[in-house]
Each structure stands twice: as structure tokens, then as C-alpha cells.
Amino acid sequence: MKKPKIIWLNVSVFVITFLFAAIAVPYRAITHGFDSAEITMAIICFIYCGMSITAGYHRLWSHKTYQAHWSLRLIFAIGGAFALQNSILHWSSDHRIHHKHVDNNDVDPYSAKRGFWYSHIGWMLREYQAHRYNNYSNVRDLQKDGIVMWQHKNYLLLTIATNFGIPIAFGLWHGDLINSILLIGFLRLVLSHHTTFFINSLAHIWGKQTYTEKNTARDNGFLAFFTFGEGYHNYHHIFENDYRNGIRWWQFDPTKWLIKGCNFLGLTYQLRTSPEDKVEKARLAMILKKNQQKLATHPNAEELLAKLQHEYDTLIAKLNDFYAAKKQLLAAKKQKLVADIEQSEMMKQYHELKQRMLEQQQSWQFFIEKHA
Incomplete structure (x- = not known):
């Protein structure tokens, strides 16, 4: 079969950002150095992007495991654009198809049975899903959310404003524009991308099948540390409507803690758990x-x-x-x-x-x- 067309925009973004993160950042660190304020800001932005995907895109919108105040939804919507992983509507649509047809190579957008490379990043490099780019019939509920639709319609503008605006603004304020662009712009984005991508790839390859063998999803505490709690993926695939992934008190799931913490503040409600x-x-x-x-x-x-x-x-x-x-x-x-x-x-x-x-x-x- 003829391979689908390459999506050159995606390829360019992944290649260019990775080269800057892998080459320019270490070179700048050796020749110039990064101070604690720059490193701290990069970590804060990385956490903000990661939590916007896990708590927002994933557990709030894709699975409706809880409800959130409009202010928190807005924060997650902006953070999702900053993470540069497509709009809430598109991301959630793909993810719901993944859960419904997990490991089905012909339907699952990022089926792990097509290999690590494909499930990690390959599925985004060619037009494998072209027929679904404008089909959002499985997320009609999200189309009633004003913040979701606002972000979807203004996604490009928001990604530019956050991915360029935040590093540039911090660099101008702090006094080192190049450092800020490299660390908060490029390195933060690459880390945000690949830690999230690990959930589609490594979390379906490496770990234990604690609750089910009906799909490839695995539980991996080590991976949970880098994915804000998403590493308990075997549990998630059988109990997808639970706002928690790590259900034991000792399991590292900061996304769960954030959602629960916001519940005490009245920002989240109707938290769903499995019996x-x-x-x-x-x-x-x-x-x-x-x-x-x-x-x-x-x-x-x-x-x-x-x-x-x-x-x-x-x-x-x-x-x-x-x-x-x-x-x-x-x-x-x-x-x-x-x-x-x-x-x-x-x-x-x-x-x-x-x-x-x-x-x-x-x-x-x-x-x-x-x-x-």
C-alpha cells in the first residue's frame, strides 16, 4: 500500500524543536549558562503544559471524570495551546476513538500494535487520519462548551501567543532573551511533547497488566513520575471514568492531587471514582x-x-x-x-x-x- 502523504508542518516542528533542544540548549548551557530563575520558569511552564493536558484535555474533557469551574477550564485551554498538541476538540476526539478501538490498527489513531515509533510520534507525521480531521461527531458534548470552541477556533493564535509570547516576555523581563527562548521555548516544548507521547507508546509496552489483559495498556510507576500520574495506564483503560489513575495513596499522581485540591476550593466538582x-x-x-x-x-x-x-x-x-x-x-x-x-x-x-x-x-x- 502507498504510504499517506507526509505532513511537513508537523515534521518541521518536531525536527526543528528537537534539534534546538538537543544541540543549542546544551551548547548555551556550557558557553553561557542558565540561572535559577530561568530554570525555575522552564519547570513551571513544563508543569503547566503537562497538567493542562492530563487534568484538562484528558481527564476533564476526553473522559468527563469531573466538572470544573469556567476559570479553571480557561487556564487548561490556554495551557493546552502552550503544550502545542492540537485543540481540545481534536485531541479529545482522537482519544475517545483510541479508547473505543484500542489496539485496532485500522481504527485506533495511535495503536501500540503498530510499534513504538508509530504510537509515539509516527502517527502524526503522515496523513493517516485525514478522513477524520473534520469529523467531531464523537465530541458533540464538547461542542456545547464555549471555552472548548473558543480555543478550537483560535488555536493557532493561542499557540503563537503562548509559545512565542511567554518565553519572549520572560526573557525581556529577566534580561536574557536567548536563554529564555531556548529553555522556556524549545526545551520545555520538546519535553512536554515527548512525556505526553510516552503515554501512547511506552505506557502500552512497558509495565504490568494489573487489572486487564484485554488491551496493551500497562501500569508503570516510574513512567507515572514523568507523565504527571498517567503511567498507571492499565487501570485507566479499564476504569476510564475515574478521575484518578494512581488509586493508592502512595502512587504518584499529581493530576489526581490537583483535581482533588481544586475540589476543596470549589473549582472542581462531581469527581467520579470507580467502585x-x-x-x-x-x-x-x-x-x-x-x-x-x-x-x-x-x-x-x-x-x-x-x-x-x-x-x-x-x-x-x-x-x-x-x-x-x-x-x-x-x-x-x-x-x-x-x-x-x-x-x-x-x-x-x-x-x-x-x-x-x-x-x-x-x-x-x-x-x-x-x-x-
Whole structure:
């Protein structure tokens, strides 16, 4: 098949910015140096661009995992233009198609099954998606958002104003225009581009499939550090409507912290989370599947697989009982149905079911460690 036409504008932007970042920035650092104010400003701009993509483009607009005040949406819209990754409307449209048809080489805009290079940057260098450039039928909801449409219509002007205006303004104020353009302009943009691109490429290649094997997405804590929490990608692809990617308190997800922090200030609301029991069941199902594969070649495979299944079924039953009691308890607290909830029979039953579930988890874990 004949390859689609090269998009020379995209190629030029990626090549020129990369060459300046890879050659001119180190040369300037050696011959002239960058001071702390310039480095700090570059880091601030990098974070601003990254958060505008992860908290704005991705979790707010593409997946509607929460709602935000117009002022925050405006900040994200400007930051998205500064990140130079197309308009909210176009980005979200592509991303929704990616989730709906993930790993389908014929439909997924940046299918990881077409290789690292293609999913990382190659999909933007040729007109693979030409037939969809003006088809926004899957983002009709976003077309009702005035800020989204304002940014879409004025995207080119906003990208020029931010990518040239901010570095030049800071350089004139600080007294070193060249340093500012190189560091805040070129290096910041290249880092912003490729850390975001890693989510489409590395996050579908490197890491663990904690919750599902139905797609190539992986969980990778190391990658999460460079992508503002987006590295927990396996979780995201099965629970895409959750405003969190790193659901454990210790998982690095600054985008989650920003959204939650803004909630305390009244700037975000209707934060959506996935039910704990569904998340836990997905995790346990993957553990079961992986250990079934390990035991399949064991001399006593039939007996051990039966015991493994029994331990799993028992755990799921006790997990269901515990979460049913938890939901009942939360409902009673919310509606104030019991005078002293802490001393109630309902609370006593809740703790008993929790203890039974924990004991079964230990039994399940002991069996796996002993046999698998």
C-alpha cells in the first residue's frame, strides 16, 4: 500500500524543536549558562503544559471524570495551546476513538500494535487520519462548551501567543532573551511533547497488566513520575471514568492531587471514582488468570487448579458480603437511620465480615505463594 502523504508542518516542528533542544540548549548551557530563575520558569511552564493536558484535555474533557469551574477550564485551554498538541476538540476526539478501538490498527489513531515509533510520534507525521480531521461527531458534548470552541477556533493564535509570547516576555523581563527562548521555548516544548507521547507508546509496552489483559495498556510507576500520574495506564483503560489513575495513596499522581485540591476550593466538582469492589475484583481476576497459567504445567495441575479456583470463589463471596455491608453502613450513616452507628449491630457485622474477608485474602495469598 502507498504510504499517506507526509505532513511537513508537523515534521518541521518536531525536527526543528528537537534539534534546538538537543544541540543549542546544551551548547548555551556550557558557553553561557542558565540561572535559577530561568530554570525555575522552564519547570513551571513544563508543569503547566503537562497538567493542562492530563487534568484538562484528558481527564476533564476526553473522559468527563469531573466538572470544573469556567476559570479553571480557561487556564487548561490556554495551557493546552502552550503544550502545542492540537485543540481540545481534536485531541479529545482522537482519544475517545483510541479508547473505543484500542489496539485496532485500522481504527485506533495511535495503536501500540503498530510499534513504538508509530504510537509515539509516527502517527502524526503522515496523513493517516485525514478522513477524520473534520469529523467531531464523537465530541458533540464538547461542542456545547464555549471555552472548548473558543480555543478550537483560535488555536493557532493561542499557540503563537503562548509559545512565542511567554518565553519572549520572560526573557525581556529577566534580561536574557536567548536563554529564555531556548529553555522556556524549545526545551520545555520538546519535553512536554515527548512525556505526553510516552503515554501512547511506552505506557502500552512497558509495565504490568494489573487489572486487564484485554488491551496493551500497562501500569508503570516510574513512567507515572514523568507523565504527571498517567503511567498507571492499565487501570485507566479499564476504569476510564475515574478521575484518578494512581488509586493508592502512595502512587504518584499529581493530576489526581490537583483535581482533588481544586475540589476543596470549589473549582472542581462531581469527581467520579470507580467502585472499590469492581476494582478489587478486576485485580483478583488477573491474579487468578496468571496463576492458572503457572499451575497449568504442574504435575498435580488438575488438583491445584481446583483448589486455586475454590480459594478464589470463596474470596469473591466474602468480598461481596463485605462490600454489601459497607454500602449498607454508608447509606445508614448518610441517612442517619441509626442513632449510635458506631455501637450498632450493623457496625459489628461490618467488622466481622471485614475480618473474614482479610482472613480469606491471607489464605488465598498463602496458597499462591506455596504452589504457584
